[in-house]
Amino acid sequence: MMQPLEGSQALARAVALCRPQVVAAYPITPQTHIVENISKLVADGVLNCEFVSVESEFSAASVVLGAAAAGSRAYTATASQGILLMNEVLYNIAGSRIPLVLTCANRAVSSPLSIWNDQQDSMAVRDAGWIQLYCADNQEAVDTTIQAFRIAEATELPVMVCVDGFTLTHTLEGIDIPEVAEVDAFLPPFEFGRKLDPRNPKSLGTLLSPDFYPEARHSHHMALEKxxxxxxxxxxxxxxxxxxxxxxxxxxxxxxxxxIGILTLGSVIGTFREAAEEGTDLPAAKLIKLRSFRPFPVEALKAAVAGLTDLIVVERALSPGAGGIVGAEVRAAMSELADAPRVHNVALGLGGRDIPMSSYAELLALAERDAPLRFAVFDADLNKLPEEDR
Amino acid sequence: MSLIEIRIHGRGGQGNVVAANLLAMAAFEIGRHGQAFPNFGAERRGAPVMAFVRVADAPIKRRCQVLRPAYLIIQDDALLHVPGTTDGLLDGGGILINSPRTPEQLGLGGVPNVVTLGASQLAKEHLGRPVPNTALLAAFLSLTGLFPTEALTNVLGNKFKGAVLENNTRLIHEAAAAVPAGLWLKENAA
Incomplete structure (x- = not known):
């Protein structure tokens, strides 16, 4: 039944439906409401789970690594500086092929300090070897969280569910929370074949000599591809x-x-959908919603752009000195096509800058350019900068 | 009903996010769709903050800030001095201000569709605390006829019980009666 819920509250209930046995988290804006709500569900006896309040995100990630390695279904959530502090452990979780689920309540990264939404944080850990799924609205965030445990446990890979901070986590909207029985039928209890067990001793995270290291990396890469x-x-x-x-x-x-196509990740597509509905005088455009950034779906993307002359890649992060992160990967995929569209690449809405309805028409206008736009921070007002910084 | 956009201005601690959420939740009570989200600035008591509400017959997909509100709810009349507070109000739109003073006394004599209500004082009488949000919402619903007052009392009933609920219910009815009912009904709007 659809009901009005704040995104974070709905996410906490979705996590509880998945019956995690261990949750470890350190609060950070805008993730806080998610773990506060989970902690309340545990305190109220709704969720039977070990909730570990830790002193840092490094520990939060370490606790869920250990818990999942020992065979527990485990969950954590973080954002921004928190995920950066987890970074070393994120590589260990993925490299050890430990299935668990993490919500990244996407937020900008310091410095300058910003508590607001962009996707620099999850993009910064894209190479850690996790699956990364981006959510367009709170319903998708709920459903993807439940799916994430199934995906993680089927692939023995950790899954990061990327949910735009504030824009989704702090938005109240109509959300359907599936029934307990439905989720129980969809998500059977976690049985980890490689779990640490004192009756059947094995090692985890050991030194790997050059004789086997490249094979381990190949295997991890192929696991993501598969x-x-x-x-x-x-x-x-x-x-x-x-x-x-x-x-x-x-x-x-x-x-x-x-x-013309516009490719987006995360929640901005909602605004573009309504702008397209209202903008009957605008050129027709396809909206490509990239949900899986890791693995990067090259073949699906090549099929999605068939017939396009211009593809506008909109992202919520950048690699300073290079440009777009998603844009670079899209261009690499396009290089395999004989009739690839021109790729324009922009970052938009960094550090919580509002993305108004009018930005949709401004993006479509890029298709009229003589040369494709390699990269721009599209909504930066250069008049705010001294001449030499423009 | 097409999309209606509302912007709530207040100060940290005045229950702005709660007000926005209650209004959006009330929409669901009568089978409509609502969306509410805050625009936090500095997260501290007393700082100017905004929250946005959208109400429509279909699910709301846009997630941008409300730049052209049909209505403004202002929880502290001193915020009228903060630049941008009334920006973007649609022609014929209404401004509801928590203030013991009249629109004329606030220097808004020439501005159409401004209503003031001493919501902090009313709240102090009924709740013992000067939290103006539920009184303002009741007045807003009375002025606009957007939803029946019961939609709001139902939502509060899901959230509160006992004396808090009873006191709020009395407050709501008094606040709703303190403004001209239906003044901002669409057909009456300027």
């Missing part, structure tokens, strides 16, 4: 069980014959 099929399958299974899809690896919407 996870593409699992992500699609789990979304289809969820649709069969609960009646909704979250968009597999990516989805394409809009008129078949549109020649």
């Amino acid at each position: 996870a593409q099929a699992v992500i699609e399958q789990v979304d289809a299974d969820f649709a069969a069980a609960i009646g909704r899809r979250s968009g597999g690896l990516l989805t394409v919407e809009g008129p078949e014959d549109a020649r």
